[in-house]
Amino acid sequence: MTPNPTLEPSLESWVPIPDGSDFPVQNLPFGVFSNTDGTRCGIAIGDAIVDLAVTHERGLLDGLGLPVDVFAASTLNRYFALGNPTWQRVRTRLSHLLTDDTAGLADVADSALVTRADVSMHLPVAVGDFVDFYSSIHHATNVGRMFRPDDEPLLPNWRQLPVAYHGRASTISVSGTALRRPDGQLPRPDGPVFGPTEKLDFELEMAFVTGPANDGKPIPVEIAENTIFGLALLNDWSARDVQAWEYRPLGPFNAKSFATSMAPWIVQLEALAHARVPLSDQEPTPLPHLATPNKGGFDIALSVDLNGTRVSDSNFRHMYWSMAQQLAHLTSNGTAINPGDVYGSGTISGPTPDSLGCLLEITHNGAEPITLADGSQRSFLLDGDEVLIRGHSGDSGAPRIGFGEVRTTIRP
Amino acid sequence: MTPNPTLEPSLESWVPIPDGSDFPVQNLPFGVFSNTDGTRCGIAIGDAIVDLAVTHERGLLDGLGLPVDVFAASTLNRYFALGNPTWQRVRTRLSHLLTDDTAGLADVADSALVTRADVSMHLPVAVGDFVDFYSSIHHATNVGRMFRPDDEPLLPNWRQLPVAYHGRASTISVSGTALRRPDGQLPRPDGPVFGPTEKLDFELEMAFVTGPANDGKPIPVEIAENTIFGLALLNDWSARDVQAWEYRPLGPFNAKSFATSMAPWIVQLEALAHARVPLSDQEPTPLPHLATPNKGGFDIALSVDLNGTRVSDSNFRHMYWSMAQQLAHLTSNGTAINPGDVYGSGTISGPTPDSLGCLLEITHNGAEPITLADGSQRSFLLDGDEVLIRGHSGDSGAPRIGFGEVRTTIRP
Numbered sequence: 118m119t120p121n122p123t124l125e126p127s128l129e130s131w132v133p134i135p136d137g138s139d140f141p142v143q144n145l146p147f148g149v150f151s152n153t154d155g156t157r158c159g160i161a162i163g164d165a166i167v168d169l170a171v172t173h174e175r176g177l178l179d180g181l182g183l184p185v186d187v188f189a190a191s192t193l194n195r196y197f198a199l200g201n202p203t204w205q206r207v208r209t210r211l212s213h214l215l216t217d218d219t220a221g222l223a224d225v226a227d228s229a230l231v232t233r234a235d236v237s238m239h240l241p242v243a244v245g246d247f248v249d250f251y252s253s254i255h256h257a258t259n260v261g262r263m264f265r266p267d268d269e270p271l272l273p274n275w276r277q278l279p280v281a282y283h284g285r286a287s288t289i290s291v292s293g294t295a296l297r298r299p300d301g302q303l304p305r306p307d308g309p310v311f312g313p314t315e316k317l318d319f320e321l322e323m324a325f326v327t328g329p330a331n332d333g334k335p336i337p338v339e340i341a342e343n344t345i346f347g348l349a350l351l352n353d354w355s356a357r358d359v360q361a362w363e364y365r366p367l368g369p370f371n372a373k374s375f376a377t378s379m380a381p382w383i384v385q386l387e388a389l390a391h392a393r394v395p396l397s398d399q400e401p402t403p404l405p406h407l408a409t410p411n412k413g414g415f416d417i418a419l420s421v422d423l424n425g426t427r428v429s430d431s432n433f434r435h436m437y438w439s440m441a442q443q444l445a446h447l448t449s450n451g452t453a454i455n456p457g458d459v460y461g462s463g464t465i466s467g468p469t470p471d472s473l474g475c476l477l478e479i480t481h482n483g484a485e486p487i488t489l490a491d492g493s494q495r496s497f498l499l500d501g502d503e504v505l506i507r508g509h510s511g512d513s514g515a516p517r518i519g520f521g522e523v524r525t526t527i528r529p
Numbered sequence: 530m531t532p533n534p535t536l537e538p539s540l541e542s543w544v545p546i547p548d549g550s551d552f553p554v555q556n557l558p559f560g561v562f563s564n565t566d567g568t569r570c571g572i573a574i575g576d577a578i579v580d581l582a583v584t585h586e587r588g589l590l591d592g593l594g595l596p597v598d599v600f601a602a603s604t605l606n607r608y609f610a611l612g613n614p615t616w617q618r619v620r621t622r623l624s625h626l627l628t629d630d631t632a633g634l635a636d637v638a639d640s641a642l643v644t645r646a647d648v649s650m651h652l653p654v655a656v657g658d659f660v661d662f663y664s665s666i667h668h669a670t671n672v673g674r675m676f677r678p679d680d681e682p683l684l685p686n687w688r689q690l691p692v693a694y695h696g697r698a699s700t701i702s703v704s705g706t707a708l709r710r711p712d713g714q715l716p717r718p719d720g721p722v723f724g725p726t727e728k729l730d731f732e733l734e735m736a737f738v739t740g741p742a743n744d745g746k747p748i749p750v751e752i753a754e755n756t757i758f759g760l761a762l763l764n765d766w767s768a769r770d771v772q773a774w775e776y777r778p779l780g781p782f783n784a785k786s787f788a789t790s791m792a793p794w795i796v797q798l799e800a801l802a803h804a805r806v807p808l809s810d811q812e813p814t815p816l817p818h819l820a821t822p823n824k825g826g827f828d829i830a831l832s833v834d835l836n837g838t839r840v841s842d843s844n845f846r847h848m849y850w851s852m853a854q855q856l857a858h859l860t861s862n863g864t865a866i867n868p869g870d871v872y873g874s875g876t877i878s879g880p881t882p883d884s885l886g887c888l889l890e891i892t893h894n895g896a897e898p899i900t901l902a903d904g905s906q907r908s909f910l911l912d913g914d915e916v917l918i919r920g921h922s923g924d925s926g927a928p929r930i931g932f933g934e935v936r937t938t939i940r941p
Contacts, residue, residue: 245698246697261778265778272778274714274777277720278714278721278783282695282780282782283694283786285658285695285864286698287658287867287870288865297745297863299862300818300862300863301861301862302686302689302816308689308813309686309689309690310816311816311817311818333700333709335712356862362686363686363692364778364780366673366692366776366777367663367693367694367781368694368776369779370692370694370859371862374695376863401720404714404722405723406712447783449713449723450783450787451711451712452697452787
């Protein structure tokens with residue numbers, strides 16, 4: 118691994134970082150925010166945000182090859198299109214600006230730094246295509262058992278390719294956006310009825326976001342990570358009753374299309390160098406176009422709280438397929454990808470009962486309700502419930518690289 | 530039906546219309562074209578195109594509530610966002626300008642009219658989300674028999690809701706774009722191999738395109754057509770070997786995502802008033818949110834030629850679910866739709882052997898190859914093959930409303 122000076126645990130910023138903050142100077146995640154001055158791109162640092170539009174305007178990002186208005190924008194798409202060498206140069210510069218209070222940023226902190234609590238966060242990208250994978254073997258096995266009890270839980274294709282489907286791009290929204298319980302066709306013994314879903318569920322996921330377009334050229338697995346800017350928390354809402362009824366033979370549609378919630382902060386892969394871990398062995402060995410010595414996993418602790426009660430402690434390292442393999446598979450047929458495209462991991466379940474990533478698994482499709490701290494029970498989500506997803510790397514001495522949160526309240 | 534003066538068979542344009550043209554003055558389909566003067570929106574008339582940017586600039590579309598640069602654009606998205614009353618006013622004005630040579634357009638024909646043969650056509654919309662339905666009962670039954678021989682061919686949900694999946698928006702391209710044969714995982718008795726698909730297939734479809742965003746509000750089936758601007762020909766390419774291997778349980782992905790071809794011309798629903806026909810009875814009666822007295826079908830003759838040999842004569846009237854029902858279903862859960870979104874019908878097969886909409890059905894998954902005019906046989910498409918989809922309404926005395934073509938050559 119290339120030594121990465123921006124990750125040095127000893128680095129300190131002149132911006133105060135509260136204890137346990139998700140956003141020390143080693144993180145520098147990208148997002149889009151607005152206040153009365155408009156909408157701009159920024160990076161999180163402690164309880165503040167660096168306004169990148171102002172920083173760039175003041176000349177502090179000169180010489181990095183950045184277009185003039187790239188951060189005076191309501192999405193990060195144009196920045197992501199610039200590609201990996203630029204992303205690294207900008208990260209290095211930002212790390213310098215935030216650790217050396219003589220480098221210029223501290224002098225303009227009045228205009229270039231804003232308090233996070235004072236702004237609204239927005240979806241950081243305009244999503245062209247949204248793909249949702251299905252790459253946790255524990256999740257796929259558990260769901261297979263429930264949906265196809267008479268079959269092998271894992272279908273024969275599952276270990277040969279990262280199974281995925283295209284999701285709805287238009288309904289991805291940022292953390293804090295309330296979720297209206299969707300209507301749908303619900304199966305009944307004497308035919309379906311139409312009404313509010315009775316099996317509303319969360320799905321604990323991570324999303325990656327891509328940079329430069331591939332112009333329809335397959336991306337080799339060995340270099341696929343170069344195209345990935347970074348990672349964000351994702352909650353892929355699901356209506357399990359609708360899903361069970363509609364999903365054959367073309368997959369989930371209305372059961373998923375009503376909403377997907379994404380964290381406002383995208384953590385650059387570069388910030389996660391310390392969190393790299395090998396994924397589990399793949400058996401059988403993938404075909405050559407998916408085979409890679411870099412079994413690129415990340416040790417990112419993930420949690421779900423339901424009305425303040427912890428209901429899942431999972432980890433992104435439980436993936437079977439890596440992001441590089443997912444992207445290589447997706448583009449292996451010549452599919453065009455674009456800056457700002459979003460790719461969900463699929464529900465991330467671990468091997469233990471406390472690490473399951475959705476209520477479908479946790480409650481065995483509602484048969485075994487869980488009890489919350491207030492004594493109430495849940496098979497699936499009720500109106501008024503709040504679901505909170507969080508994640509961070511860095512338990513073992515490395516800097517804590519946090520992902521912020523995806524927080525959503527269910528409305529009737 | 531409201532009498533529609535723009536459809537009068539007796540209307541004649543001062544622009545010459547060749548016999549049998551797809552584009553008489555009663556049609557007026559919208560598209561996007563470019564030449565050395567740039568990229569603009571236009572309508573087809575005979576062998577010409579009316580440059581709508583120039584027409585608007587000259588003041589000939591004044592008083593219709595159009596933004597200044599709405600047609601000086603590389604997509605029709607902004608125009609579609611204006612909504613149905615505007616679309617109708619513009620159509621009426623264009624009909625007037627093209628039938629009355631004293632109305633102003635004839636005076637500026639030198640700059641406002643271009644020859645179709647001299648320009649390049651482009652994909653007419655920037656596609657936010659692409660949905661592909663599966664709404665021909667003949668197609669779904671035939672495919673069900675082949676893919677699930679031990680099951681009922683139609684799954685229980687099929688007659689209760691318009692089954693659909695999300696497709697790949699980034700790989701929709703305009704007619705004339707060559708198709709590179711995609712690689713993929715092909716099933717073999719002792720495990721999959723990776724290579725060029727051996728079962729490349731076309732799918733004869735129509736697409737509809739929507740206008741104003743619904744802001745996540747369900748669109749009632751009774752008024753859903755108001756949101757639809759019009760219809761275009763679509764070819765939803767499929768790799769059948771990849772599809773059979775990958776599609777369980779989340780539906781088709783790499784088997785479809787490599788390419789979808791769309792005609793350059795979108796025919797406004799208004800131009801198809803004469804072609805309206807009731808669809809077949811639906812049994813069981815749809816649930817209330819999908820039930821509508823307007824069984825909105827359209828008599829549009831559709832054909833597929835493979836290297837000049839006719840291989841399918843189908844018709845858009847063979848749909849089981851109407852576009853209004855499709856859109857009501859899709860939005861019934863609060864899904865957001867946007868201007869320029871594209872919705873495929875699914876393969877349109879009729880009840881007879883000569884009206885099947887894809888080679889999978891025509892050749893019984895390759896088991897019964899067809900013979901082309903040059904004596905060669907086809908189970909699926911070969912490199913160098915050319916697939917041509919055409920369509921038109923108006924065989925019975927009404928004006929011919931043609932859809933142009935989707936023409937594609939297969940490259941290795």
